[in-house]
Each structure stands twice: as structure tokens, then as C-alpha cells.
Amino acid sequence: MRSYIGRQQAISPADFAELALGTPVELWLGVEGESEQERAARLDAARDILADNPNLPDDLVRIAAQVIEENLNLFDVIPLVRPARRRAGRKGVAA
Secondary structure, X not given: OOEEEOOEEEOXXXXXXXXXXOOOHHHHHOOOOOOHHHHHHHXXXXXXXXXXXXXXXXXXXXXXXHHHHHOHHHHOOOOOOOOOOOOOXXXXXXX
């Protein structure tokens, strides 16, 4: 099954995030091994985007809240039970 957002096909979770944000996720999170110059350019671009769309953070929080509300099972945590350890009994100890 193919998934589309608008006219764009979303293949991976990163694609969905990019289409929801309207920007690549790496713009906000950075990439491992980026140089100081690359980081400065990335942060400048992010500041420009936020200046053009000051409601973006609120919109993202709203989207995240909606996803959580519609997918409560994301937080269904099942505790893993550890097998009981056998206690070594003391031999030859008088009570």
C-alpha cells in the first residue's frame, strides 16, 4: 500500500515527519559529524523558517497531541517479568 500526503509519497517514518514539518528533520536535529560551519548554516535556516512561520512550534505540538490522542496504544507498556532467582540454600547450618 502506498501512502501519500498531498501529492508526495511517504515511504518511511522520516518522510512522514518531513512532510508534516514541511522541512527535513535533519534541519532541526542536525546530523552526526556536521562541522561548525554546517551547524551555523543549519541554525540560520531554522531561524529564518521560524521567523517566517512563528506558529510552527505550536502547530507541531498540536500535531503531536493529535497523534498521541489517536494512537493511545503508543504508550501501552508491558512490564517484563524477570525470572525469579534461585537462592542458594545454606547447607549444614543448624537452626
